[in-house]
Amino acid sequence: MHSTINQQEINMLRSEIELLMKERHALLKVTGAAAGLIAEIDSHDLPKGAIEAAELLSASINNLTEESLQDALTSVQAAIAL
Numbered sequence: 127m128h129s130t131i132n133q134q135e136i137n138m139l140r141s142e143i144e145l146l147m148k149e150r151h152a153l154l155k156v157t158g159a160a161a162g163l164i165a166e167i168d169s170h171d172l173p174k175g176a177i178e179a180a181e182l183l184s185a186s187i188n189n190l191t192e193e194s195l196q197d198a199l200t201s202v203q204a205a206i207a208l
Contacts, residue, residue, distance in 0.1 A: 151201065154194075158202035161187050161195065 164184050169177055187195065 154198045154201040157187065157190070157195075158198035158200070161199060162202060 160183055164180060164187060167180060169180065172180060190198070
């Protein structure tokens with residue numbers, strides 16, 4: 127009985143981890159696409175209201191670790207332009 131409960135818990139945790147990994151992959155794709163968009167935007171061409179949203183997005187992207195940002199860009203096959 128004890129090993130059955132442990133196996134059930136392990137299966138439940140495995141399912142949860144798989145769900146979290148799928149969610150992470152989806153978030154990386156969104157982040158990578160957003161980073162690519164921000165890199166290509168000329169802020170002078172944006173309406174004033176969009177500039178605030180772009181600044182917020184840019185600040186959020188800049189707060190990512192380098193590893194997370196690279197994972198995000200890789201997930202959308204983007205490259206960091208230096």
